[in-house]
Amino acid sequence: MEGGGGSPCRTRALHRPSPSFRLRSPSLNIVRLRRVFDLFDHNGDGEITVDELALALDRLGLGVDPDELASTVAAYIPPGRAGLAFDDFEALHRSLGDTLFGAAAPGDERAAAVAEEEEQDMREAFRVFDEDGDGFISAAELQVVLAKLGLPEARNIARVHEMICSIDQDCDGRVDFREFKHMMQGISISSA
CATH class of the missing domain: 1.10.238.10 (EF-hand)
Structure with missing residues (x-):
């Protein structure tokens, strides 16, 4: 099913996410995510551009299609900005976590x-x-x-x-x- 929107490929690529993608502790997540953000922010300007994100993912051996990455990330970059600030990066990460693992409903039996x-x-x-x-x-x-x-x-x-x-x-x-x-x-x- 090629050319049918790219979703099947993305789903297969994300089929087996790392169990450490989202730690159960929100405070540990923030610390770890801040460290990742700082590593991805290659020029240290407080924003991660799509190019910086692509470079970081490539260095991790996770080459992605630049156009697909740009379209995914674009929704999280506020108008007038060149990249993701930490809060934007955190929102993207949370969204990916919810997609991969499901959102935790407040007050559920878990x-x-x-x-x-x-x-x-x-x-x-x-x-x-x-x-x-x-x-x-x-x-x-x-x-x-x-x-x-x-x-x-x-x-x-x-x-x-x-x-x-x-x-x-x-x-x-x-x-x-x-x-x-x-x-x-x-x-x-x-x-x-």
Whole structure:
């Protein structure tokens, strides 16, 4: 069924989406999506153009038809702008997620399961930072993770200590799971 509108090809290409496309935790999604946005924004101007998006997808080995990509993305680019700002990129991502996985209806019987899965996602993310498994994130552990992510903050231990202090509610010099969860939920709220 070629030439019949391209949808069958797109559906086949998206037939088996990655389970990590949309994490169950909205705050983890925002953090991850912001990182992806920054990587795709090749020139750092705060917008992702169709060309930048095509280049990023090509580098990931996901070559797409430029015209099809442009028509899909165009609906999310506000008039007068050259590309997707972060909010536009997030809307596109959410729409693709809803198309692939279905929208979560508020108040459906899966709400408790979703909350439980979100908690598990948070704990998984916490374990990435808590390298020694003692239940706390120290400045040294945070510095290691920041270095692995290639973030410049990792080079300055004083900056890492400041980051810990900004999250450390009980002032013990380290971050426990409750403090980490509170921080992640704050990211979700402030970015909404």
